[in-house]
Amino acid sequence: MSAQAPAALFDQNALRRAVDTTLTEFLTRQARNAHRRGLPQQAAQVLGDFIQAGGKRIRPVLCVAGWQAAGGTDTPEPVLKAAASLEMFHAFALIHDDIIDASDTRRGRPTIHRQVGTEAAILIGDLALVLADDLLHTAGLTPAQLTAALPIANTLRADTIYGQYLDITHAGQPPAGPGPALTITRYKTAKYTIEGPLLLGAALAGTSGDTPCGLALSAYGMPVGEAFQLRDDLLGVFGNPDETGKPALDDLREGKATVLMALALQNANPTQRRTLVRNVGNPHLTHDGAQQVRAVLTDTGARAAVEDLIDQRCQMALATLDTADLPPHITAELRFLAFSATARTA
Amino acid sequence: MSAQAPAALFDQNALRRAVDTTLTEFLTRQARNAHRRGLPQQAAQVLGDFIQAGGKRIRPVLCVAGWQAAGGTDTPEPVLKAAASLEMFHAFALIHDDIIDASDTRRGRPTIHRQVGTEAAILIGDLALVLADDLLHTAGLTPAQLTAALPIANTLRADTIYGQYLDITHAGQPPAGPGPALTITRYKTAKYTIEGPLLLGAALAGTSGDTPCGLALSAYGMPVGEAFQLRDDLLGVFGNPDETGKPALDDLREGKATVLMALALQNANPTQRRTLVRNVGNPHLTHDGAQQVRAVLTDTGARAAVEDLIDQRCQMALATLDTADLPPHITAELRFLAFSATARTA
Numbered sequence: 221m222s223a224q225a226p227a228a229l230f231d232q233n234a235l236r237r238a239v240d241t242t243l244t245e246f247l248t249r250q251a252r253n254a255h256r257r258g259l260p261q262q263a264a265q266v267l268g269d270f271i272q273a274g275g276k277r278i279r280p281v282l283c284v285a286g287w288q289a290a291g292g293t294d295t296p297e298p299v300l301k302a303a304a305s306l307e308m309f310h311a312f313a314l315i316h317d318d319i320i321d322a323s324d325t326r327r328g329r330p331t332i333h334r335q336v337g338t339e340a341a342i343l344i345g346d347l348a349l350v351l352a353d354d355l356l357h358t359a360g361l362t363p364a365q366l367t368a369a370l371p372i373a374n375t376l377r378a379d380t381i382y383g384q385y386l387d388i389t390h391a392g393q394p395p396a397g398p399g400p401a402l403t404i405t406r407y408k409t410a411k412y413t414i415e416g417p418l419l420l421g422a423a424l425a426g427t428s429g430d431t432p433c434g435l436a437l438s439a440y441g442m443p444v445g446e447a448f449q450l451r452d453d454l455l456g457v458f459g460n461p462d463e464t465g466k467p468a469l470d471d472l473r474e475g476k477a478t479v480l481m482a483l484a485l486q487n488a489n490p491t492q493r494r495t496l497v498r499n500v501g502n503p504h505l506t507h508d509g510a511q512q513v514r515a516v517l518t519d520t521g522a523r524a525a526v527e528d529l530i531d532q533r534c535q536m537a538l539a540t541l542d543t544a545d546l547p548p549h550i551t552a553e554l555r556f557l558a559f560s561a562t563a564r565t566a
Numbered sequence: 567m568s569a570q571a572p573a574a575l576f577d578q579n580a581l582r583r584a585v586d587t588t589l590t591e592f593l594t595r596q597a598r599n600a601h602r603r604g605l606p607q608q609a610a611q612v613l614g615d616f617i618q619a620g621g622k623r624i625r626p627v628l629c630v631a632g633w634q635a636a637g638g639t640d641t642p643e644p645v646l647k648a649a650a651s652l653e654m655f656h657a658f659a660l661i662h663d664d665i666i667d668a669s670d671t672r673r674g675r676p677t678i679h680r681q682v683g684t685e686a687a688i689l690i691g692d693l694a695l696v697l698a699d700d701l702l703h704t705a706g707l708t709p710a711q712l713t714a715a716l717p718i719a720n721t722l723r724a725d726t727i728y729g730q731y732l733d734i735t736h737a738g739q740p741p742a743g744p745g746p747a748l749t750i751t752r753y754k755t756a757k758y759t760i761e762g763p764l765l766l767g768a769a770l771a772g773t774s775g776d777t778p779c780g781l782a783l784s785a786y787g788m789p790v791g792e793a794f795q796l797r798d799d800l801l802g803v804f805g806n807p808d809e810t811g812k813p814a815l816d817d818l819r820e821g822k823a824t825v826l827m828a829l830a831l832q833n834a835n836p837t838q839r840r841t842l843v844r845n846v847g848n849p850h851l852t853h854d855g856a857q858q859v860r861a862v863l864t865d866t867g868a869r870a871a872v873e874d875l876i877d878q879r880c881q882m883a884l885a886t887l888d889t890a891d892l893p894p895h896i897t898a899e900l901r902f903l904a905f906s907a908t909a910r911t912a
Contacts, residue, residue: 250724254728257753258749259728259729259749259753260731260735262731263727263728312692316688316689316692319685319688320685320689339665339666340734340735342662342665342666343662343666343727344731346692346727347724347727347728349692349695350695350724351724353699353720354720354724357716357717357720358717363709363712366709366712366713367709367712371704377696377699378596378693379605381689381692381693381696382600382605382609382693385605385606385609385689385690385693386605388686388689389686403604403605407603407605
């Protein structure tokens with residue numbers, strides 16, 4: 221199929237629109253059904269508004285890329301719905317993350333728990349998780365596709381939760397080194413953002429993770445996923461809030477055990493170390509304090525080192541693509557995605 | 567099969583033990599796998615301890631009853647695992663409920679969020695929900711069984727969350743009447759406690775909800791489920807904390823919009839109404855205040871009226887069993903369950 225595969229087969233913007241339409245229609249139907257049975261429509265409505273307020277749809281796009289990488293053609297509706305279910309799961313993860321991190325702003329708007337209260341936000345997150353299942357199960361997949369998809373979806377979900385659990389048990393204390401921080405990154409984000417969606421898509425096309433195609437997608441996906449999160453860590457500290465949609469101080473106030481912070485602590489002199497320990501994880505951190513932390517992160521070379529780690533990972537992923545036997549239009553798309561996921565500003 | 571079906575085919579105690587073993591083995595494996603991959607075992611361990619600390623396993627028992635009601639024999643391992651997944655879902659619902667209700671005690675011990683903090687408890691609840699899926703998906707069901715089970719499981723889950731959402735949006739304000747309170751009861755508890763598990767079990771035996779057997783199970787399950795929750799409401803106010811495992815003041819402090827409270831408000835004179843409004847939903851409610859509320863609930867006849875509602879529902883369920891064409895040993899079990907679910911003290 222690679223011979224007859226023009227770039228138009230993988231129109232990312234069209235795919236994003238199709239995902240949005242799928243999610244909107246699904247949630248509108250959910251809200252209507254709830255109302256018809258005397259149940260609150262608000263939960264599904266708030267969830268729908270949250271999803272439409274932003275997001276790059278990177279997971280559904282990668283799922284469809286995985287499907288086509290493994291020989292799938294176009295984007296059949298069941299594949300589109302399975303891909304969209306990843307975005308619904310992502311909404312769940314963000315809503316509960318924001319409660320856990322006590323974040324006030326997401327996608328340039330108040331976080332869900334700031335809109336409706338923590339109690340309702342917990343339930344809206346729960347609903348998103350259940351509806352992610354529902355969307356996957358009712359996607360119209362064949363029994364063989366469903367059987368292949370379920371274990372991947374379950375592992376992806378459990379890993380995300382384990383990673384987040386690891387994250388909160390490390391938050392607020394100085395990271396023990398870049399190793400543990402990288403483990404958090406790997407499970408909390410890398411797998412469910414890049415590798416998992418690719419493997420899910422491939423599984424829908426009948427290709428498992430231990431085939432040459434599946435192994436290539438993992439070998440590409442893991443480093444890009446890590447680079448994605450390392451970029452996120454940098455943006456959380458150095459990013460422009462107008463572009464990221466998140467306040468400039470949130471990540472520093474929370475004191476996440478990031479690779480960036482671990483490297484800075486490792487290289488800091490006593491004065492720099494005091495600056496970090498005093499400010500990072502301090503819920504009352506000021507803009508002045510944040511500036512001092514940024515200076516230390518830069519002066520210790522941690523910021524540059526993380527940029528190097530991102531670059532290395534991006535190179536590893538590109539090298540994998542060079543040797544992997546994937547359809548040319550997918551190789552091109554995955555190259556583009558590796559850059560846009562790791563060199564982004566939002 | 568009814569001819570060769572002795573009571574021993576449905577040994578509730580043996581079934582409970584088998585469910586417990588299934589859950590313990592599954593969670594031990596989860597914890598071990600997590601540890602092997604550098605992930606925290608604590609989440610699965612805390613969840614396992616919580617499940618083993620108590621619970622009547624009523625949902626798995628009903629699932630197996632539904633299976634046998636629809637012609638299934640014994641309790642094959644896939645059916646046992648599917649049944650156990652309902653208990654895992656129940657753990658999710660309780661853990662998040664307790665956070666939402668700010669409850670301090672459950673099953674005679676500190677609630678999960680009092681043990682590990684709210685952030686970790688949100689994630690342990692999330693993990694329970696994901697693992698409930700995992701246990702169902704890896705139960706070893708046939709594709710046909712899985713296809714039949716998934717929509718029932720999803721509806722049951724979404725309804726529980728919608729019911730809880732309805733509950734919190736009504737909590738703290740005087741209930742508008744017994745009607746809305748009964749809707750909450752129906753969705754928050756009745757469906758996922760009795761009807762859902764029965765229908766899930768029947769579906770595993772190839773019997774859908776619109777067959778005579780499925781309709782009989784619904785006609786039995788809905789009233790028993792409502793009676794179960796109405797009993798729970800009474801126990802929350804009048805129960806013995808040593809038996810219920812929950813503090814005597816929690817439900818009153820929270821101010822749930824129960825049928826009990828709605829009926830009391832409907833029948834109260836101005837003095838009684840003031841007592842209710844002043845005390846119910848008051849987070850600082852004293853034992854003295856609670857005694858005054860209990861007196862009003864009794865004096866207005868609300869307590870007796872709820873006992874009547876429970877009795878009516880129990881009678882409806884028993885009448886259904888009289889006319890339904892279910893295997894005799896299941897009819898006997900369901901009779902017993904109707905009494906034990908609605909006349910219980912814990």
